[in-house]
Amino acid sequence: MEQKRRRILEAAMLCFERFGFRGATIESVAKAARVSKSAIYDCFENKEALLLAVVEDVLNDLLAESQKACTPGQRLSEDLEKTFDAVIELRGSHRLLVGIYREARHLGTQEVLEMRKALEEGIVRYIEELVRRHQRSGETFRLEPKVIAFLVYRSYLQLIYDWEDLYEPLPPEQIKTALNAFAL
Secondary structure (H helix, E strand, O other): OHHHHHHHHHHHHHHHHHHHHHHOOHHHHHHHHOOOHHHHHHHOOOHHHHHHHHHHHHHHHHHHHHHHHOOOOOOHHHHHHHHHHHHHHOOOOOHHHHHHHHHHHHOOOHHHHHHHHHHHHHHHHHHHHHHHHHHHOOOOOOOOHHHHHHHHHHHHHHHHHHHHHHOOOOOHHHHHHHHHOOOO
């Protein structure tokens, strides 16, 4: 059962990336996963539950990589740089998260707006806790931890994806420098 669920989640991620939330269907996921629609409904109540499971999977992967990169004794700027490097390795899998961000902004469907809000709150909370951990170890910052977390997260999205709509992609080192500007 777990292998089938994993195959469904992988197929769903591909379909949501390719077609967006509105364009992806249970039928397209079933076809991509080579399972029946009823097999999907055995694992997930509906398309929204399937998207939530996919997003949670991707987010868990990103957070796990970030936690591996963050080691005691490093400054926040070093943790952010190493986290950024780890996230770049998973860049393909988090295109879905950016797709949700963009679809919510352009289409505004209620399901996607709620998913985006939950996703962003989770990521900002994680970064905020990372900043607070550094505060407890004696580092000082000009901004409140939640503000730093929000700016780092949103700036990352802007510099990785929205920037590329207008200009040539920035090299990773320049993006890391920009993100650290909020934490210094």
